[in-house]
Amino acid sequence: MEITNAIASFAALSQDTRLKAFKLLVSHEPEGLPAGEIARQLAVPHNTMSAHLSVLARAGWVVSQRHSRQIIYRASLLHMDNVIQFLLQDCCAGHPKLCASLMDSLSDCRVNESAEQSND
Template identity: 85%
Template sequence: MEITNALASFAALSQETRLNAFRLLVSQEPEGLPAGEIARQLTVPHNTMSAHLSVLARAGWVVSQRQSRQIIYRASLSHMEDVVQFLLQDCCAGHPELCASLMDSLSGCGVVNTNDSNSE
């Protein structure tokens, strides 16, 4: 991930409604939620929620799929993994044991790939 992509991702989450929407969608994986239900649960007007979901989609945090008359939004766990990997890329200056507690806390939710395919 390029730093400019990371900055755009962080900017998209740096607003309370968008961060709450993303966290809600993470909790609803893998089914996702319709846009109207997200708006209802967060008590946000539908048009406002639509704008927030568009920002999250452009930044890669959410994906959408039309199902009949509804658009279902899902958290992009692969994007979240990319961002976490970006943050941890140079973790602990080559001493991964220093990051063990962090990695353990993430491994239970499937965010971090414990099979490091980049190790050489």
């Protein structure tokens, strides 16, 4: 990821409603949510939410797919991974112990996912 792409990505998330929308979509992976439901849950007018989702899509944070009359939005976990990799690219100057708590927090997500899958 180039620094200009990273800056555009961070700019897209640097607004309250867009950040909340992205976090909401992450919590609804992998099924995603219809645009109207995102607007309803965040108490944002539909046309305003549409504009915010467009900004997130242009920056790569969300992807959409039409299902009949609805547009379903999903968080782009690949983009999130790319941004995290960009941030960690030169992490800790070769001293991985300095990043241990960060790595633990990322692995906690995988542990929770594994536990959920074993409950299914």
